[in-house]
Amino acid sequence: MTAVGISAVIPVYNDRDALARAIPASIEALAAITDAFELIIAEDGSTDGSADLVRGWEERDARVRLLHADERLGRGRALERAFAGASGSIVCYYDVDLATSMEHLPALVGAIRDGYDIATGSRLLPRSDAVRTPSRNVASRAYNFLVRLVLKSRLYDHQCGFKAFSRARLLPLLSRVAAPHWFWDTEVLVRAQREGYRIAEIPVVWRPGVGTTVRANDVLSMGSDIIRLWWQLHVEKN
Secondary structure (H helix, E strand, C coil): CCCCCEEEEEEECCCHHHHHHHHHHHHHHHHCCCCCEEEEEEEECCCCCHHHHHHHHHHHCCCEEEEEECCCCCHHHHHHHHHHHCCCCEEEEECCCCCECHHHHHHHHHHHHCCCCEEEEECCCCCCEECCCHHHHHHHHHHHHHHHHHHCCCCCCCCCCEEEEEHHHHHHHHCCCCCCCCCHHHHHHHHHHHCCCCEEEEECEECCCCCCCCCHHHHHHHHHHHHHHHHHHHHHCC
């Protein structure tokens, strides 16, 4: 049996309809890159039949794996669990709504093959093509400005749900990541920069997906998380 080279993870919480589209699109995109891949669905306590949908795919295609949680872990913790159980030396994830065009997946994976530790999609680079409402655009730019200002990040977009990692480099870093949900992406990138990881930021085409689960209270929580992480890095010295 050929060893798995790439493990792709889709975090899912009550996203059955989007998942029905994302699984075949993922298989097609991954198969264009390599024959040695697995697709892990990190299903985080869904109640809408998402797990049953994935089980049907598991029966038809051995490359599809369900990782089910009986109780919700949070997006970040669900991703960590999937990466820990992945077989590939390169691990990646993207949002189930496929808001970031899958045409960028070869470049994302290619950056890790070229020696980067992390590759992340960006909606805020000059060559990026992202369509968002004015209010969400302002909120995103303000948030990322604060991350750059307060946490001294050199990146422009921390929350794009389209990232790849060297699994060997990622796993030791995760032991120091505290955020369980949406802030996970930012904390991983900030801590990685502080530890000298090589990170590629890739401009992407991005269109809003249907039924996003990021809510106003999530945005407010991430604002407080910026302060919490600053405190940990500069006062507690984690």
